[in-house]
Amino acid sequence: MDQVTPPAALAEAQYIRVSVQNGVATIMLARPDVRNAINDDMRAELIDAFDWADGSRDVRAVILTGEGKGFCSGGDVGGMRARLDAPAGSVAFNGWKRQKQTHRGVGVIYDMTKPVIAAVNGAAFGLGLDMALACDFIIAAEGAKMSMSFIKRGLVSDGGGMYFLPRRVGLARAKELILTGRIVEPAEALAMGMIDRVSTPDTLREDAQAWAEELSQGSPAAVALTLSILNQTFESSAADIFKLGREAQAICYTSAEHRASVEAFLNKSSS
Known part of the structure; x- marks a missing residue:
């Protein structure tokens, strides 16, 4: 299958890069200066990209990855500061609305009708790890680091991690990882079932592409x-x-x- 050009709206996105090769769409988080932390604009672009990939007949599988040295460092701390600066009487409702968008962003990944692989190329912390766990499969590069870091910000895992993680590693192990927020490296993550494969930094994208093509051959x-x-x-x-x-x-x-x-x-x- 020839390479496909995504629609102009996605090509002009500020924080997402989308490409398609051999029926596999790669959706890349592209805020490398902040390790691809998620802000409101990136979330909106991510939703648009997954909606398009799900509906496109030219796409049979999706790879989610990050640009630069990180996969996704979680929610943007600038957004957290803006939330704290809001009038006290608005904090809870504003947070509820933001959470709704967060869950939309995770939901479009989890509800995809095509296989989705997270290619974790670097740090996947907090919401970044939740997004990876929402994918059908996870392949991580050697040297990547993963953490359910919400507890270190006085928060709960709000991107589906409390749903996805126990299904991968069991309830007791999920509790330990979420309550400590400790860093997990690929070898341990593979052994406990948090991720499915380990690759090298140089071959991660290639390995994810080959796996996605293999998974998407069926009707x-x-x-x-x-x-x-x-x-x-x-x-x-x-x-x-x-x-x-x-x-x-x-x-x-x-x-x-x-x-x-x-x-x-x-x-x-x-x-």
């Missing part, structure tokens, strides 16, 4: 439905999952990819 309908059902597994009964599977399979029966696959197999068998 788009089958991939999307599979991801949707698997994301509900821990909250559902076996009967619920069987029901969702029946409904999804009925959709797959009508897909062009299923028909073409069956016809190709039958033609090969009869020749």
Whole structure:
């Protein structure tokens, strides 16, 4: 598949870089001077980029990564200062509105109908680690550092980490990581299941690209439905999952990819 040019609105984004190669969109956080800390404008651009990638027929998988030495250092401290400077009677409601946008930014990653890989190229702290955990898979470069650092700011993990992390490492380990905010390096993260693969800094993007291409070879309908059902597994009964599977399979029966696959197999068998 040839390289695809993203729409002009994304090409003109200030804090996000988007490129597509062989059906894989790379969405790069691009505030390297602050280790890609998330501010309101970056969050809005991130939402637009994932919405576009999810709807584009030219995109079959997504890589989320950071520009420069960091993946994402978390929420922008400047935004925290502005929040503290607001009138006392407005702090809670303003925070509620900001949290809604934060959750939209994480939700567009988690709800993608295509595989999403976080390529953690450096520090992933706080909200940055939450965003990585929202992805389907995580590959980290040697030397990257990860921390649920909210506790060090007197905060709780607000970007889904309290949901995603226990599903990867277990409840007790998640509590320990969140309550201490300690730094975890790739070897330990891999051993506990926080991440899925380790790469070198020089080959991280290449390895993530190859993995994304491998994961996205299946029928788009089958991939999307599979991801949707698997994301509900821990909250559902076996009967619920069987029901969702029946409904999804009925959709797959009508897909062009299923028909073409069956016809190709039958033609090969009869020749």
